[in-house]
Amino acid sequence: MSVSTQTQFSTTWRCPSNIALVKYWGKYGNQLPCNSSISLTLSNSYTEVTLELTQKATQDTVELAYFFEGKPNEKFEKRVKQFIENNQNYFADLMNYGIRIQSHNSFPHSAGIASSASAFGAISLALLEASYRLNQQELDAEFYEKASELARLGSGSASRSMFASYAMWGENEKVPHSTNQKAIQVNQIHPQFQSFCDTILIVEDEPKKVSSSVGHALMNNHPYAANRFEQANQRTAQMIEILKQGEMDAFIQITESEALTLHAMMMTSGDYYLLMKPGTIEIIEKVFEFRNATNLPVCFTLDAGPNIHLLYPESIETEVHQFIQTTLKPHFKSLIHDKIGNGPVCLSLVCS
Numbered sequence: 001m002s003v004s005t006q007t008q009f010s011t012t013w014r015c016p017s018n019i020a021l022v023k024y025w026g027k028y029g030n031q032l033p034c035n036s037s038i039s040l041t042l043s044n045s046y047t048e049v050t051l052e053l054t055q056k057a058t059q060d061t062v063e064l065a066y067f068f069e070g071k072p073n074e075k076f077e078k079r080v081k082q083f084i085e086n087n088q089n090y091f092a093d094l095m096n097y098g099i100r101i102q103s104h105n106s107f108p109h110s111a112g113i114a115s116s117a118s119a120f121g122a123i124s125l126a127l128l129e130a131s132y133r134l135n136q137q138e139l140d141a142e143f144y145e146k147a148s149e150l151a152r153l154g155s156g157s158a159s160r161s162m163f164a165s166y167a168m169w170g171e172n173e174k175v176p177h178s179t180n181q182k183a184i185q186v187n188q189i190h191p192q193f194q195s196f197c198d199t200i201l202i203v204e205d206e207p208k209k210v211s212s213s214v215g216h217a218l219m220n221n222h223p224y225a226a227n228r229f230e231q232a233n234q235r236t237a238q239m240i241e242i243l244k245q246g247e248m249d250a251f252i253q254i255t256e257s258e259a260l261t262l263h264a265m266m267m268t269s270g271d272y273y274l275l276m277k278p279g280t281i282e283i284i285e286k287v288f289e290f291r292n293a294t295n296l297p298v299c300f301t302l303d304a305g306p307n308i309h310l311l312y313p314e315s316i317e318t319e320v321h322q323f324i325q326t327t328l329k330p331h332f333k334s335l336i337h338d339k340i341g342n343g344p345v346c347l348s349l350v351c352s
């Protein structure tokens with residue numbers, strides 16, 4: 001197909017967020033991770049992006065109009081424009097067009113959930129698909145790998161949102177085909193871990209005081225950096241085995257320790273800071289007590305923020321929901337029931 005400015009193209013992608021079990025914290029070079037990480041792909045927390053190619057009105061290399069929830073969003077437009085400019089080699093033929101992106105999240109803007117993984121995931125899928133279609137290429141497995149690499153350049157954790165159920169990212173000598181460039185799917189999952197739930201308890205919905213980029217940078221001169229990177233690599237390899245063998249106790253132990261270790265890194269960096277809130281600690285204590293009392297396999301993890309992700313198998317959903325309502329409710333503002341998901345989907349495509 002010759003690339004004419006008359007070409008009509010529009011595509012809509014839904015890309016889920018993900019929650020890391022072993023955390024990526026520290027980066028170098030062009031968005032490369034200092035250690036490998038592994039995550040669970042979510043289902044209900046996602047970003048939807050509609051990308052249209054329009055006739056170009058200016059000589060700019062990148063002509064972008066970006067709308068979030070129906071309104072122009074200058075701040076994100078600037079970030080996405082920079083991302084497109086820096087990575088135009090992935091979709092060079094799109095530079096003949098104006099690009100219009102409309103985006104919205106399934107979760108409220110004030111939920112305190114980092115949306116960069118799902119947003120850069122969806123944007124990357126849409127840009128890459130446009131380029132594939134203009135070149136009459138079909139979307140194959142390689143497409144998702146390429147999208148993972150591209151998404152990584154926007155937000156590291158976005159690289160892991162391209163795959164169903166569990167994904168790992170980062171070179172690890174114990175994991176064949178692992179690479180810093182893109183994430184890969186973790187394939188052998190024991191039935192214990194196939195129907196997993198994540199209830200996100202929103203303890204605080206204010207924007208974070210310290211961004212993830214600043215947090216990553218603080219790992220550069222961190223006194224514990226070398227040990228931490230080594231530990232995370234070992235745990236990533238262990239977690240892959242745990243997911244394969246269905247070892248619930250080991251899963252809980254690594255997942256919770258990872259959450260606390262991530263926050264320990266923040267608390268022990270040169271410019272130390274604290275993102276946990278009193279509600280975060282209250283909930284963690286209550287999860288320990290509940291697990292001790294009931295022996296039910298529910299555990300927590302944290303992102304770079306105060307909100308709790310409660311992880312548990314679907315088989316104990318009723319008991320956990322009851323625990324949330326009776327015991328945890330005073331300590332959070334709102335919640336989102338999420339679960340393991342199938343990765344991104346293309347919702348519509350117009351190409352003529």
Ligand code: PMV
Binds near residue numbers: 157212262
């Ligand atoms: O993708 P970034 O740069 O927003 O970093 C994400 C870091 C954590 O969410 C804290 C951990 C992770 O692996 O997702």
